[in-house]
Amino acid sequence: MSALKGNVMFGQSGGPSAVINSSAAGVFTEALKSDAMKNVYGAQHGIVGILHEDFIDIRKESPDEIARLRGTPASILGSCRYKLEDADKNPADYERLLEVFKKYDIRYFFYNGGNDSMDTCDKVSKYLQRAGYECRVVGVPKTIDNDLAVTDHTPGYGSAAKFVATTAMEVYLDSRVYDRGMVIVLEVMGRHAGWLTAATALASAKGFGPELIYLPEMPFHVDQMLNDVERLYTRSQNVMIAVSEGVRTPDGKIIPESIGTVEVDAFGHKQMGGTASVLAGRIGQELGCKVRGIELSLLQRSASHIASGIDIDEAFLAGQEAVRAALAGKTDVMVGFERPASGPYKTGIRLIPLEQVANLEKMVPRAWINEAGNHVLNPFIEYALPLIQGEPQQDKEDSLPRFARFKKIQAGNRDI
Numbered sequence: 001m002s003a004l005k006g007n008v009m010f011g012q013s014g015g016p017s018a019v020i021n022s023s024a025a026g027v028f029t030e031a032l033k034s035d036a037m038k039n040v041y042g043a044q045h046g047i048v049g050i051l052h053e054d055f056i057d058i059r060k061e062s063p064d065e066i067a068r069l070r071g072t073p074a075s076i077l078g079s080c081r082y083k084l085e086d087a088d089k090n091p092a093d094y095e096r097l098l099e100v101f102k103k104y105d106i107r108y109f110f111y112n113g114g115n116d117s118m119d120t121c122d123k124v125s126k127y128l129q130r131a132g133y134e135c136r137v138v139g140v141p142k143t144i145d146n147d148l149a150v151t152d153h154t155p156g157y158g159s160a161a162k163f164v165a166t167t168a169m170e171v172y173l174d175s176r177v178y179d180r181g182m183v184i185v186l187e188v189m190g191r192h193a194g195w196l197t198a199a200t201a202l203a204s205a206k207g208f209g210p211e212l213i214y215l216p217e218m219p220f221h222v223d224q225m226l227n228d229v230e231r232l233y234t235r236s237q238n239v240m241i242a243v244s245e246g247v248r249t250p251d252g253k254i255i256p257e258s259i260g261t262v263e264v265d266a267f268g269h270k271q272m273g274g275t276a277s278v279l280a281g282r283i284g285q286e287l288g289c290k291v292r293g294i295e296l297s298l299l300q301r302s303a304s305h306i307a308s309g310i311d312i313d314e315a316f317l318a319g320q321e322a323v324r325a326a327l328a329g330k331t332d333v334m335v336g337f338e339r340p341a342s343g344p345y346k347t348g349i350r351l352i353p354l355e356q357v358a359n360l361e362k363m364v365p366r367a368w369i370n371e372a373g374n375h376v377l378n379p380f381i382e383y384a385l386p387l388i389q390g391e392p393q394q395d396k397e398d399s400l401p402r403f404a405r406f407k408k409i410q411a412g413n414r415d416i
Helices: 020-032 049-051 063-071 093-101 115-130 157-174 200-205 224-238 275-287 309-327 379-388
Strands: 006-012 036-042 055-057 106-111 136-141 180-187 213-214 238-245 291-295 333-336 348-353
Touching: 006 020, 006 049, 006 157, 020 036, 020 106, 020 136, 020 309, 036 049, 049 093, 049 115, 063 309, 093 106, 093 115, 106 115, 106 309, 136 309, 157 180, 157 200, 157 238, 157 309, 157 379, 180 275, 200 213, 200 379, 213 224, 213 333, 224 238, 224 275, 238 275, 275 291, 309 333, 309 348
Parallel strands: 006 036, 006 106, 106 136, 136 333, 180 238, 180 291, 213 238
Antiparallel strands: 036 055, 333 348
16 A cells, blocks of 8 residues: 655653653654654644644654653643534534644644544544545544553553552552541542442552452442441441542442532543542541541642553554554554463554444453452452553653653644
């Protein structure tokens, strides 16, 4: 297939992570090497930046600063949670995107994000095809939740899992120094899938982690949780619980809904947070013991100081492979990962049709959760442990991280 010549647009979307910028570095370095890709643009705040012609010229950024993206957390270009409606229902956004793509001769579009972002990617790809505009669209996976379908795992998860497991170990030791016992309720991110909360089991496997782990894959019974805690507390006077923010009661309510209402975002997702506080209050009231509720919140997303080396490398590779796939003529796909069925862990790449991942979620297998539904089993440990290996790659300045500093020179005619 002859090379498609034109310009590149790259955007980041959804929640940030410790390694999403490593994927950006992969896209940028690979695209800047290509003769077919003349200009490389970075959309500010994802799809919103394209709609408003708010994007920067990556060729004007220092190669050293682009390289530093591998050790820089969060989203260097900014993010968004903007939902594209179906083109048949609301074509205005799509018409505007096509207008911008034509104006700047965008022939390659790479979008970095999770489930909702892959939905956006898929919608844009199919609209451009129907409009007869040749543009190769490739999704670059990202989510600390690890819930993208089909792919074995996603960049961002290994680093977040490493942070969560390490923090659980440290809190475990901290909470057991006094002569009076304590119950710790550690709230970990995970709306529908419990992959990140399950990572606390890596701490338990080392002898310094939670005795109880509750995931949203299982109905959450408050009374049963109280019985579990009381049984363990009576025995040792110390209990650590790890709970996903999205655990739901049998009637489908998240825990904070038991004391009030919660807000909903543009995608119809309930705003998370507050589970640890509610459960800690209930445990203290029922058992009369000292309790601490700890919500890891944003800390678990962008902890680049303890990022997984494997995760950094795979995130960078995902960006590179997205560009290589597009140059080879692939479109309407997402870069995914696979691993050997047996033997040592080894990174494998596969291209997955976007429609197979858009808006779909991968759950922790029931076979990896114990029968009581309050901990995980060894197959999960074997799955997750390889993903947290290796150390972060960061420059330091006065013993603090030296994050990438972009000049962000405007390329589009910003219209906000």
